[in-house]
Amino acid sequence: MGDGRANNPNSHSNNNSSSNKPEWLEEYDVIGKIGEGTYGLVFLAKVKSNRSKPIAIKKFKQSKDGDGVSPTAIREIMLLREISHENVVKLANVHINHADMSLYLAFDYAEHDLYEIIRHHRDKVNQAINPYTVKSLLWQLLNGLNYLHSNWIVHRDLKPSNILVMGDGEEQGVVKIADFGLARIYQAPLKPLSENGVVVTIWYRAPELLLGAKHYTSAVDMWAVGCIFAELLTLKPLFQGQEVKGTINPFQLDQLDKIFKVLGHPTQEKWPTLVNLPHWQSDLQHIQGHKYETAGLYNVVHLSPKNPAYDLLSKMLEYDPQKRLTAAQALEHEYFRMEPLPGCNALVPPQPGEKVVNYPTRPVDTSTDIVGTISLQPSQPVCLLMFSLLTA
Numbered sequence: 109m110g111d112g113r114a115n116n117p118n119s120h121s122n123n124n125s126s127s128n129k130p131e132w133l134e135e136y137d138v139i140g141k142i143g144e145g146t147y148g149l150v151f152l153a154k155v156k157s158n159r160s161k162p163i164a165i166k167k168f169k170q171s172k173d174g175d176g177v178s179p180t181a182i183r184e185i186m187l188l189r190e191i192s193h194e195n196v197v198k199l200a201n202v203h204i205n206h207a208d209m210s211l212y213l214a215f216d217y218a219e220h221d222l223y224e225i226i227r228h229h230r231d232k233v234n235q236a237i238n239p240y241t242v243k244s245l246l247w248q249l250l251n252g253l254n255y256l257h258s259n260w261i262v263h264r265d266l267k268p269s270n271i272l273v274m275g276d277g278e279e280q281g282v283v284k285i286a287d288f289g290l291a292r293i294y295q296a297p298l299k300p301l302s303e304n305g306v307v308v309t310i311w312y313r314a315p316e317l318l319l320g321a322k323h324y325t326s327a328v329d330m331w332a333v334g335c336i337f338a339e340l341l342t343l344k345p346l347f348q349g350q351e352v353k354g355t356i357n358p359f360q361l362d363q364l365d366k367i368f369k370v371l372g373h374p375t376q377e378k379w380p381t382l383v384n385l386p387h388w389q390s391d392l393q394h395i396q397g398h399k400y401e402t403a404g405l406y407n408v409v410h411l412s413p414k415n416p417a418y419d420l421l422s423k424m425l426e427y428d429p430q431k432r433l434t435a436a437q438a439l440e441h442e443y444f445r446m447e448p449l450p451g452c453n454a455l456v457p458p459q460p461g462e463k464v465v466n467y468p469t470r471p472v473d474t475s476t477d478i479v480g481t482i483s484l485q486p487s488q489p490v491c492l493l494m495f496s497l498l499t500a
């Protein structure tokens with residue numbers, strides 16, 4: 109991995125010193141905190157019995173109503189225990205701290221993610237990502253997503269920080285889709301959305317969700333992949349709307365505005381079920397208030413309309429979710445059959461003489477303790493029972 113952090117003499121004492129230290133934590137040397145998301149903190153650790161194996165331990169926050177661990181976490185475990193694919197992050201272990209009912213999931217560690225890779229190119233090397241790397245990242249992302257969708261799993265929160273890429277080692281340059289906190293198994297006929305607030309990070313959110321659609325389909329993930337593809341090409345988020353916070357499932361007018369500016373207004377002709385969407389009806393004035401001269405997607409991503417990369421991108425960003433390309437269809441697209449062909453190691457182009465970018469390793473905060481970093485609330489017996497079942 110080459111992180112130079114595993115032997116930090118301070119890390120063990122910093123993180124394992126708490127008197128609340130659960131027994132299972134003895135299996136690991138915790139190096140430090142590497143990230144924080146909506147649902148918890150992520151720590152880098154080494155398995156003591158196999159120090160060459162880095163692990164990312166995700167500690168979940170408890171739900172506000174104090175019922176042990178959130179339903180989100182329980183959903184994530186149920187899903188991750190079932191799935192196994194080279195482009196989906198592997199859940200290595202599940203741990204419960206029975207003293208305070210906090211939940212920890214141990215995943216295989218990935219040194220990079222698309223958020224950092226894009227940022228590195230934009231802010232440090234000031235250079236576009238190599239076309240081979242873009243194509244290989246996209247192909248592997250679609251391959252993982254095709255597996256999830258074939259198993260009736262919609263991710264619902266795809267964004268660059270959730271798309272991990274393995275660092276040095278056997279799996280170098282392999283994409284791993286992560287963070288199934290919001291994913292859930294869906295079965296036809298589709299179930300309605302639960303009222304759990306905003307679920308897809310706004311920049312990658314599909315227009316049907318922004319317009320109040322009551323159903324998630326795999327097409328929402330394909331919209332997000334389209335946005336990510338464009339971001340890999342230009343190093344800038346494609347639709348960078350201003351989020352309106354504070355309400356449950358707010359109507360995100362600015363985000364829609366950003367989309368319409370690039371793709372033009374959707375029409376009933378192109379998207380027949382548009383009129384059935386709640387906000388299309390109720391906020392018609394706002395949505396259709398200002399019509400734009402469309403900027404043209406090809407201009408924004410600097411591709412000729414005849415370029416197969418543009419053809420693929422525009423088919424992922426189709427307004428009508430029923431017409432939007434599926435992951436399986438995208439994998440068959442001409443773009444992936446043209447040189448440079450996609451490869452398993454997305455970070456190292458196979459052509460001799462190609463410059464290899466050295467991406468930075470994740471910064472580690474060794475001052476944050478894995479135990480007791482999140483305030484805990486009283487647990488309920490039902491959660492104890494669930495955890496016993498899950499860890500059995």
Ligand SMILES: Nc1ncnc2c1ncn2[C@@H]1O[C@H](COP(=O)(O)OP(=O)(O)OP(=O)(O)O)[C@@H](O)[C@H]1O
Binds near residue numbers: 145148197215221
């Ligand atoms: N298995 C892993 N290996 C290495 N880093 C990881 C792993 N899983 C998550 N991370 C990193 O930890 C950070 C926090 O991840 P997390 O999934 O908790 O939140 P997020 O995706 O940034 O935001 P949100 O929770 O709002 O979706 C991210 O930078 C992510 O790339």
